[in-house]
Amino acid sequence: MKLKLEKKDLENFLQSLMDEYDLYAPVQLAEGVSVFKKIDRPGEVNLTQLHTQKPAKEVFFPQSERMFRYEKVGTQNQMVSVEEGKRERILLGARPCDIEAISIIEKVFVGKEYTDVYFLEKRKKTTIIGLGCNSPLSTCFCSSAGGDPFLRAGSDLFFVDLGEAYFVELLTEKGMAFHKNQFFKEADPKDLVLVKELEDRAFEKVGFSIPVDGIEKRLDLMGESSFWDRIHEKCMGCRICTYLCPTCHCFDIMDEGDPQRGQRVRHWDSCLSSLYSLETSGHNPRSTCRERTRQRLMHKFNYFPKNFHRVACVGCGRCILYCPVHFDIRQAIIWTSPKRPKTFGERMT
Amino acid sequence: MIEQKIREIAKELLSKKAVDLIIGFGEWTLPLRTTPLFIRTPEGVDRLIWNSFCENNLATYIHKFNRFKVGLVVKGCDARSVTALFLEKRFKPDQLFLIGVPCQRMVDRRKVKRAVKGEILQAREEANLIHVKGDGFEVPLKRDDFLYPSCQVCVHRTPTQANVLVGDPVEELSLVETHPDAREFEKKSPEERWRFFEKESSRCIRCYACREVCPMCYCTECFVESSNPRWIDHGPSPSDLEFYHMVRAYHQTGRCSGCGACERACPMEIRLTYLTQKLNLDVKELFNFETGIDADVLPPLSTFEMDDKQEFIK
Numbered sequence: 001m002k003l004k005l006e007k008k009d010l011e012n013f014l015q016s017l018m019d020e021y022d023l024y025a026p027v028q029l030a031e032g033v034s035v036f037k038k039i040d041r042p043g044e045v046n047l048t049q050l051h052t053q054k055p056a057k058e059v060f061f062p063q064s065e066r067m068f069r070y071e072k073v074g075t076q077n078q079m080v081s082v083e084e085g086k087r088e089r090i091l092l093g094a095r096p097c098d099i100e101a102i103s104i105i106e107k108v109f110v111g112k113e114y115t116d117v118y119f120l121e122k123r124k125k126t127t128i129i130g131l132g133c134n135s136p137l138s139t140c141f142c143s144s145a146g147g148d149p150f151l152r153a154g155s156d157l158f159f160v161d162l163g164e165a166y167f168v169e170l171l172t173e174k175g176m177a178f179h180k181n182q183f184f185k186e187a188d189p190k191d192l193v194l195v196k197e198l199e200d201r202a203f204e205k206v207g208f209s210i211p212v213d214g215i216e217k218r219l220d221l222m223g224e225s226s227f228w229d230r231i232h233e234k235c236m237g238c239r240i241c242t243y244l245c246p247t248c249h250c251f252d253i254m255d256e257g258d259p260q261r262g263q264r265v266r267h268w269d270s271c272l273s274s275l276y277s278l279e280t281s282g283h284n285p286r287s288t289c290r291e292r293t294r295q296r297l298m299h300k301f302n303y304f305p306k307n308f309h310r311v312a313c314v315g316c317g318r319c320i321l322y323c324p325v326h327f328d329i330r331q332a333i334i335w336t337s338p339k340r341p342k343t344f345g346e347r348m349t
Numbered sequence: 350m351i352e353q354k355i356r357e358i359a360k361e362l363l364s365k366k367a368v369d370l371i372i373g374f375g376e377w378t379l380p381l382r383t384t385p386l387f388i389r390t391p392e393g394v395d396r397l398i399w400n401s402f403c404e405n406n407l408a409t410y411i412h413k414f415n416r417f418k419v420g421l422v423v424k425g426c427d428a429r430s431v432t433a434l435f436l437e438k439r440f441k442p443d444q445l446f447l448i449g450v451p452c453q454r455m456v457d458r459r460k461v462k463r464a465v466k467g468e469i470l471q472a473r474e475e476a477n478l479i480h481v482k483g484d485g486f487e488v489p490l491k492r493d494d495f496l497y498p499s500c501q502v503c504v505h506r507t508p509t510q511a512n513v514l515v516g517d518p519v520e521e522l523s524l525v526e527t528h529p530d531a532r533e534f535e536k537k538s539p540e541e542r543w544r545f546f547e548k549e550s551s552r553c554i555r556c557y558a559c560r561e562v563c564p565m566c567y568c569t570e571c572f573v574e575s576s577n578p579r580w581i582d583h584g585p586s587p588s589d590l591e592f593y594h595m596v597r598a599y600h601q602t603g604r605c606s607g608c609g610a611c612e613r614a615c616p617m618e619i620r621l622t623y624l625t626q627k628l629n630l631d632v633k634e635l636f637n638f639e640t641g642i643d644a645d646v647l648p649p650l651s652t653f654e655m656d657d658k659q660e661f662i663k
Contacts, residue, residue, distance in 0.1 A: 029551075029552050029617070030552065030617075030618055031463070031618075032459070032462075032463065032618065033552065033617050033618050053554075053616050053617060054554060063554065063555075063584075063585055064583070064584035064585055135468070137468055138468060138470055139379070230387075233385075233387045233413075234384060234385045234387070236409060236413075236558075236561040236562050237561050238556050238557055238558035238560075238561040238562065238614065239555075239556040239557060239558070240556045240558050240614075240616050243554055243555075243556050244556075244616060252583070254582070254583055256582045256584075265582075265583075265584060267583045267584055270556075273557075273574075275574050289413065320378070320379070321379075322616040324405070324558050324561075324562050324610075324613065324614035325384060325385050325405060325562075326377050326378075326379060326382050326383070326384040327384075328377060328378045328379075330378070331377075331378065
């Protein structure tokens with residue numbers, strides 16, 4: 001069914017969602033800085049920024065998440081599990097790359113051998129409304145990383161910004177539940193034409209190719225390559241690229257509190273931090289930035305595909321845009337390839 | 350031309366094997382940006398560039414490359430960080446060769462991006478203009494309208510202590526009132542100050558980029574990562590975020606060159622330099638000391654005298 005939502009109805013539509021669901025959507029924290037957040041009032045939602053700084057993974061895998069609380073009652077320790085919210089949730093305005101990334105994280109968190117209840121509970125309760133990318137940035141390379149600017153997979157509903165309205169597609173059973181939504185009108189045939197035009201224009205923008213295909217095999221042979229001696233040099237070891245990455249999913253577990261009461265919390269962690277691999281003995285198997293940078297790239301492009309048959313990169317470009325020293329992951333990918341195009345320069349660093 | 354001279358000096362240093370590598374700036378994939386370059390052969394020096402986008406403080410790499418003899422391209426602020434690190438005995442004098450460039454003040458890429466609609470795909474600098482080009486537009490922008498706040502106030506653009514100076518010393522004068530961010534902050538009531546600080550810190554995602562890019566943050570174990578004692582929890586609770594930002598700033602007292610690298614690195618665009626600016630002002634007013642200007646004067650918090658006035662004890 002082809003529908004549309006007039007932008008003048010957007011706030012009312014959002015309010016109607018909020019009456020029934022917990023709504024998560026991009027919110028601007030400062031000029032040009034946005035994150036996904038639980039919405040308190042419809043006016044907060046801002047769908048104009050292509051990328052939020054922090055990706056949508058946060059809605060399912062928060063940066064810090066309490067796993068349980070503990071309390072000493074008499075001489076006994078009592079553990080109290082965390083109640084997930086009862087309400088169903090909606091994730092609105094996530095871009096196709098972020099949505100693809102959620103399915104990547106899901107491969108880890110909802111596996112054959114174990115299931116992460118914290119992730120799964122949130123995932124089950126969430127309806128995803130994706131938003132197509134009319135104007136991908138020059139740093140976007142989703143089309144080389146298994147996605148595209150209008151990829152519907154993973155979305156229950158899908159919006160395309162037509163200017164005055166959003167074109168609305170209902171894609172799954174969860175999405176079909178909205179077919180009688182009072183704010184959705186039937187779309188005109190010319191809206192369909194416009195969607196096609198927008199798609200074509202966006203596809204053209206990401207029409208180039210970064211050689212992600214076959215990278216797993218190439219890296220198999222590069223464990224001790226001199227590549228790693230150079231590629232890490234500029235890295236200063238902050239965590240931006242991993243925290244802003246929609247697919248990075250490492251965490252650390254901490255107990256916070258005192259013997260009387262406290263909580264166990266998991267926080268995002270980053271393989272680029274030296275603490276990440278520091279062992280109790282004081283030995284650190286990844287003692288320098290070289291090993292850490294290798295880990296980051298190997299995990300994304302070698303270990304992960306070995307385990308889950310897909311690279312752990314969706315080509316969103318955040319790590320390129322926000323790196324303080326301008327590390328470019330596209331360049332790293334190209335450098336593993338025998339067909340290095342000249343466009344990025346001939347030398348590695 | 351500055352770029353050409355940097356290359357000549359770099360080539361000579363590498364040919365004579367006076368240094369193991371040159372760390373300078375090079376072009377990379379994005380417009381309005383440069384990237385730190387590590388050049389080891391005389392043939393590689395042609396990739397070194399100089400323009401108004403050389404925003405990184407390369408002094409930070411002294412720690413990472415401390416087993417090498419390094420030729421380092423430095424602006425005024427970077428050179429001051431080097432001097433401060435020298436006073437903290439972070440390297441031996443013959444380990445570094447400073448190629449000092451009197452700085453034209455660097456351009457704030459975010460400000461430029463916000464001045465135009467649409468993505469900037471190309472940027473070219475010409476005299477006092479930056480020509481930015483994107484899909485369907487090409488606009489000349491006045492360079493001086495887009496300078497980093499830390500660069501607008503800079504009065505030490507000519508590197509001190511450089512082994513060689515590329516170009517003539519520049520006139521040292523602030524384009525605006527000195528330390529406007531700190532002055533503006535001082536004018537606020539304590540409640541307003543707290544609210545401002547609270548709002549800015551609340552965006553922090555604990556990526557520690559502000560710490561990693563700072564040449565003066567080089568502790569093997571930072572207080573935020575110490576597990577015994579644990580000074581701070583790892584989550585985004587306001588008190589932890591505020592604690593981190595306060596302590597990070599305080600540890601810079603008498604050590605910060607005001608280069609602004611912390612603020613430039615922050616992906617959440619948290620304002621940070623008003624705090625360090627304020628500390629710099631206090632240190633100047635109380636001790637008449639400025640970081641990294643004189644290699645013979647120890648920073649006030651690294652030294653004491655028996656007849657210290659101790660006016661702070663009431």
